[in-house]
Amino acid sequence: MSTIYSYVESVNQNLICCICHTPYVEPATARTCTHTFCRQCILRALSHSPHCPIDRSPLSINDLTPAGHALRSLVNELSVGCSNKSEGCEHRCERQLLDNHLRNSCPFTLVPCPSSQCQERLFRKDVKALGNSECIHVNVECDGCSALVQRSTLSMHLQECPRQDMNCPDCHTPLRRSELSEHSMICPDYIVKCHHASSGCAWTGARSSSSGHSLSCPYEAIGAFLTQHEDHVSVLTMENASLKHRVASLEGIVESFRSEMRVVKELLGPWTRSRAQARPSDPFSNLNNNVNEPILPRIQTGSTAFPGEPGSFESDFPDYLSPVGAHPPNQDLLASYFPPENNAPSGQPTPDYRHRSSQWLPGQGYTQSPRSMPHRLSASITSPVEPSAFMYPPESRHLSAPRLPQAPHIPPVHLHGTLEDSFDDLRESVVNLAATVTSLSQNTEMALASESLRLGEETVSLRSSVHGLRMQVHGIMVDRHAQASSASDPGAAEYGWLGPTGVRPSRLPGGATSLHGMHASMSPTTKL
Amino acid sequence: MAAISTRRLGKELKEIHSEGCPVGVTLVSADNFECWYFTIQVMGESEYEGEAFMLKFRFEPTYPIASPAVQFVVGNGQEAPVHPHVYSNGHICASILGNEWSPVLGVISICVTLQSMLASCKKKERPTDNERYVKHAPENPKKTRFEYHDDDV
Numbered sequence: 001m002s003t004i005y006s007y008v009e010s011v012n013q014n015l016i017c018c019i020c021h022t023p024y025v026e027p028a029t030a031r032t033c034t035h036t037f038c039r040q041c042i043l044r045a046l047s048h049s050p051h052c053p054i055d056r057s058p059l060s061i062n063d064l065t066p067a068g069h070a071l072r073s074l075v076n077e078l079s080v081g082c083s084n085k086s087e088g089c090e091h092r093c094e095r096q097l098l099d100n101h102l103r104n105s106c107p108f109t110l111v112p113c114p115s116s117q118c119q120e121r122l123f124r125k126d127v128k129a130l131g132n133s134e135c136i137h138v139n140v141e142c143d144g145c146s147a148l149v150q151r152s153t154l155s156m157h158l159q160e161c162p163r164q165d166m167n168c169p170d171c172h173t174p175l176r177r178s179e180l181s182e183h184s185m186i187c188p189d190y191i192v193k194c195h196h197a198s199s200g201c202a203w204t205g206a207r208s209s210s211s212g213h214s215l216s217c218p219y220e221a222i223g224a225f226l227t228q229h230e231d232h233v234s235v236l237t238m239e240n241a242s243l244k245h246r247v248a249s250l251e252g253i254v255e256s257f258r259s260e261m262r263v264v265k266e267l268l269g270p271w272t273r274s275r276a277q278a279r280p281s282d283p284f285s286n287l288n289n290n291v292n293e294p295i296l297p298r299i300q301t302g303s304t305a306f307p308g309e310p311g312s313f314e315s316d317f318p319d320y321l322s323p324v325g326a327h328p329p330n331q332d333l334l335a336s337y338f339p340p341e342n343n344a345p346s347g348q349p350t351p352d353y354r355h356r357s358s359q360w361l362p363g364q365g366y367t368q369s370p371r372s373m374p375h376r377l378s379a380s381i382t383s384p385v386e387p388s389a390f391m392y393p394p395e396s397r398h399l400s401a402p403r404l405p406q407a408p409h410i411p412p413v414h415l416h417g418t419l420e421d422s423f424d425d426l427r428e429s430v431v432n433l434a435a436t437v438t439s440l441s442q443n444t445e446m447a448l449a450s451e452s453l454r455l456g457e458e459t460v461s462l463r464s465s466v467h468g469l470r471m472q473v474h475g476i477m478v479d480r481h482a483q484a485s486s487a488s489d490p491g492a493a494e495y496g497w498l499g500p501t502g503v504r505p506s507r508l509p510g511g512a513t514s515l516h517g518m519h520a521s522m523s524p525t526t527k528l
Numbered sequence: 529m530a531a532i533s534t535r536r537l538g539k540e541l542k543e544i545h546s547e548g549c550p551v552g553v554t555l556v557s558a559d560n561f562e563c564w565y566f567t568i569q570v571m572g573e574s575e576y577e578g579e580a581f582m583l584k585f586r587f588e589p590t591y592p593i594a595s596p597a598v599q600f601v602v603g604n605g606q607e608a609p610v611h612p613h614v615y616s617n618g619h620i621c622a623s624i625l626g627n628e629w630s631p632v633l634g635v636i637s638i639c640v641t642l643q644s645m646l647a648s649c650k651k652k653e654r655p656t657d658n659e660r661y662v663k664h665a666p667e668n669p670k671k672t673r674f675e676y677h678d679d680d681v
Contacts (some may be wrong), residue, residue: 020535020592044631052616054630
């Protein structure tokens, strides 16, 4: 194998073998195609395939010839580093001279041990240093630890032999290497730090003089204070740690409260403002604010998903907190359920809420869909105030029903007030409603009583008329009967038909005529 | 002798690091001198536009005298290109990887050759004997004796 060269400078590409990609070594040129390769490279390639690697033309070993003198000189004179560079040789030379350097002069070339008995190899420089005295590969005994050590490594061994005698580097007391660490704990000349070094004393000196330093050490005077201080600091540190822990847990609780609060605010909607922030304003001013369409869907889904980040708590409800600013869109949404103040019925007894509902609804979407939920709700609210239509037929209402009391004033729910105010308003409405219902029932009772009185009188007069009629009929029947019995056989009178009144019915001369007569006689009574 | 392939591959790797790979070729890993991975993409308009394939090179100690074993990686999300000269197990039927290998060639020149092989493809299809070959194919494509019948590559 040829030597692996390490070229010092970059090499011209024309001197590079295309097989090994390094400068030619013993360049060989093919006679047939004039391609040049390293001798070793082309021999290997030809053994694999008898073709020129570059143009694939047939090629054999016999076609190879050493490259021209100029090319060989060029590659031979390339500057290379010594191949023992890793061992320490910094020698550089022409490539053709490297072999000579390695063989004869490189101090890092391994050469056989000069001793004739020894088979070991060593650097040429070591042989020179040794002279021709003795073989360095013989094992010798260490004087201190009596271990067998090769002569070549004896000096290194002595540097670390634990039994080696030495002097303490500080007090120069003779001792063995193995005792050194133990000795340094008590050595009077060992360099130590002041025992207040942790507090800041920069003094260092021999151990023997440290007691003298203690007298003058400024930290010694406040030593007690420092100790106390350190204790204090450690106590405070522990306390601080526990406080931090508590603060962290409290923060967690506050965070959960916040989220709960947010849920509550979402549920309460516009009533979340405090009393101070609540200020009444014209509900119609809200109508202009309902253009906040982007917020509207947010509110509708707000009960399930909370918009905004947990941290930006206030920013979630900017509308509730701003005193004069835009009212929350919830208000507009809810306003459709409650009539605004100005629309409240004040003069009319039965206001047509159905017709007006479209005016209350602020959102354009609601006005265009009159059958939506809020509309129907508003209708149901108004129904109790017009009950007369269901209780009295139209005629009797004209005749005897008393005039309905004025419909009570129903104030709208103040969405911009506090929840308490709203409850008060609602309660007031309920009270009004109850009063209305009471007066209504009284009126109804009165009307009922007078009507029944009238009906009773009528019944009595009817009864007397019927009685008079009956007596009249009875008289007629008796007359008829008497006439009939006197005209025909008298026996029939004994076995004759007796009516329910115990009077014999008169014999009818012609049914049709008698009926006519009866009918005619009865007709005036109906006029009673 | 290991030294030949090691020195030659060391040179090639140094060149790749100093001069970079050709367009569409990327070195994935070259942690040792036995197995390297590259990805190749066909640049410009071709049947394989937007596709990337991974190539696995295995070197014998006699490289570059002996050709490297080159195949497409199949598995781990990698697929062999559908090509009349590429079997579905990733083996490539290309003469330069077999009897037409020349020590003058190198890793990068193989990549470029395969790139142009894919680029010149007219119709994406597997070799006609794909199933039969894949069933009996050796693990190392170098152990296959391909018959090279297409001169287009």
